[in-house]
Amino acid sequence: MEKIQITIVGGGVVGCAIAWKLSKKYRDIFVFEKNPFLGDEQSGRNSGVIHAGIYYKDEPLKQRLCVRGKELLYDFCEKNNVPAFRTGKFIVAVKQKEEKFVEGYFTHAKNHGVPVEIVDEGFVKKREPNVNCRCALWSPTTGIVDSAGFLKALSKLASHNGVEFLTNTEVVDINPQSKGFLVKVKYKNGGEETFISEVVINSAGLYSDEIARKINPESSYEIIPVRGEYYYFDSSLREEIHFNGTNIYQVQKPYYIDGRKYQAIGIHLTPTFEIQKSSYKISSKVLIGPTSTPVSEKDDYSKNRSEPERFYEGVKDFFPNLEISDLNMDYAGNRAKLKIGNDFVIEKDSKYSGAINLIGIDSPGLTSCLAIAEYIQQLL
Ligand SMILES: Cc1cc2nc3c(=O)[nH]c(=O)nc-3n(C[C@H](O)[C@H](O)[C@H](O)COP(=O)(O)OP(=O)(O)OC[C@H]3O[C@@H](n4cnc5c(N)ncnc54)[C@H](O)[C@@H]3O)c2cc1C
Numbered sequence: 580m581e582k583i584q585i586t587i588v589g590g591g592v593v594g595c596a597i598a599w600k601l602s603k604k605y606r607d608i609f610v611f612e613k614n615p616f617l618g619d620e621q622s623g624r625n626s627g628v629i630h631a632g633i634y635y636k637d638e639p640l641k642q643r644l645c646v647r648g649k650e651l652l653y654d655f656c657e658k659n660n661v662p663a664f665r666t667g668k669f670i671v672a673v674k675q676k677e678e679k680f681v682e683g684y685f686t687h688a689k690n691h692g693v694p695v696e697i698v699d700e701g702f703v704k705k706r707e708p709n710v711n712c713r714c715a716l717w718s719p720t721t722g723i724v725d726s727a728g729f730l731k732a733l734s735k736l737a738s739h740n741g742v743e744f745l746t747n748t749e750v751v752d753i754n755p756q757s758k759g760f761l762v763k764v765k766y767k768n769g770g771e772e773t774f775i776s777e778v779v780i781n782s783a784g785l786y787s788d789e790i791a792r793k794i795n796p797e798s799s800y801e802i803i804p805v806r807g808e809y810y811y812f813d814s815s816l817r818e819e820i821h822f823n824g825t826n827i828y829q830v831q832k833p834y835y836i837d838g839r840k841y842q843a844i845g846i847h848l849t850p851t852f853e854i855q856k857s858s859y860k861i862s863s864k865v866l867i868g869p870t871s872t873p874v875s876e877k878d879d880y881s882k883n884r885s886e887p888e889r890f891y892e893g894v895k896d897f898f899p900n901l902e903i904s905d906l907n908m909d910y911a912g913n914r915a916k917l918k919i920g921n922d923f924v925i926e927k928d929s930k931y932s933g934a935i936n937l938i939g940i941d942s943p944g945l946t947s948c949l950a951i952a953e954y955i956q957q958l959l
Pocket of ligand 1: 807911912
């Protein structure tokens with residue numbers, strides 16, 4: 580039976596970042612991806628925001644990996660010509676009671692070395708004349724990245740170092756052995772193959788709980804898919820909705836699943852790229868979203884999509900000139916939300932130390948992926 584050194588389950592940004600990082604040190608690395616293309620789940624269906632590290636009060640791993648990952652990501656994009664901009668971000672307080680949240684973000688960010696300022700409406704209007712607020716948190720290190728371009732660059736570098744990417748290949752079984760794991764994969768054409776892998780890295784996103792249970796049936800983690808839907812508008816249509824390309828967020832809002840409280844960063848405005856062959860700039864297309872709606876199926880992106888009113892209501896307090904008729908439906912993505920707990924879970928399986936599980940890698944997983952890869956190398 581064929582023997583390989585490292586199996587990575589899942590070809591999203593996290594699996595690809597780990598593959599690239601490990602390819603500098605290890606040989607025989609295989610990335611298995613069940614879909615026809617890499618990055619077709621969370622990694623290709625997100626806001627593309629490079630988060631600064633402002634929110635994660637009770638999530639120390641997210642906090643640390645986000646701040647480290649942000650710097651690694653900007654650096655990677657610069658060296659590899661991947662579109663990325665430090666667009667900056669405002670978290671606006673529209674109502675008086677929201678001001679204390681802005682102050683809370685300020686204190687938390689400062690305590691973690693993240694550059695932020697509290698600014699007045701005049702400061703906000705200089706950058707974004709059509710945004711209203713009482714005051715805002717200004718985060719100059721927040722930005723955006725072309726997540727598709729980033730994933731392509733990562734997988735190209737990893738391939739160059741010898742990593743094998745097998746798409747249309749689903750990992751269907753993992754059995755721990757006295758040394759390593761028996762891994763069974765199924766190809767799109769129905770064929771199956773089994774081999775021995777010394778190490779298994781589970782970066783299967785929405786399915787990471789199921790893969791963890793294949794490794795060890797006692798694993799109790801559970802992923803709930805939480806859908807984020809987007810609309811968009813064209814900011815060049817009217818002067819009153821002109822947008823210069825800053826990320827605009829409101830303060831966090833709670834939502835509930837089975838009575839459990841979660842925090843959503845809320846419906847926000849996100850700039851996008853206009854990418855030409857050898858250059859890129861901020862486009863007039865502005866994303867609006869995402870929502871936070873639990874769904875029952877991990878691959879359900881389309882049933883019962885929200886009406887534009889939900890998005891209009893979400894931003895009208897701070898972006899009042901937008902009209903419902905400006906809104907066009909865009910894509911949706913499902914977050915791999917942990918049922919219990921909010922922090923990333925990145926750990927060796929409790930029984931089989933050759934297996935590393937990455938579970939609950941929701942936002943800011945895109946921002947953090949290069950730091951996650953560093954962390955995996957340390958764990959190995
Ligand atoms: C709506 C939304 C908005 C977001 N916004 C941001 C943001 O602005 N900034 C940010 O930093 N993060 C954001 N995130 C989070 C970020 O997208 C994720 O944290 C990141 O993409 C996770 O990458 P991943 O590789 O772990 O997971 P995924 O991209 O989900 O990849 C996992 C892969 O595993 C594959 N797989 C699963 N099971 C198997 C199997 N049995 N065999 C083979 N392959 C398998 C899947 O097909 C999938 O391709 C957002 C996420 C969503 C959904």
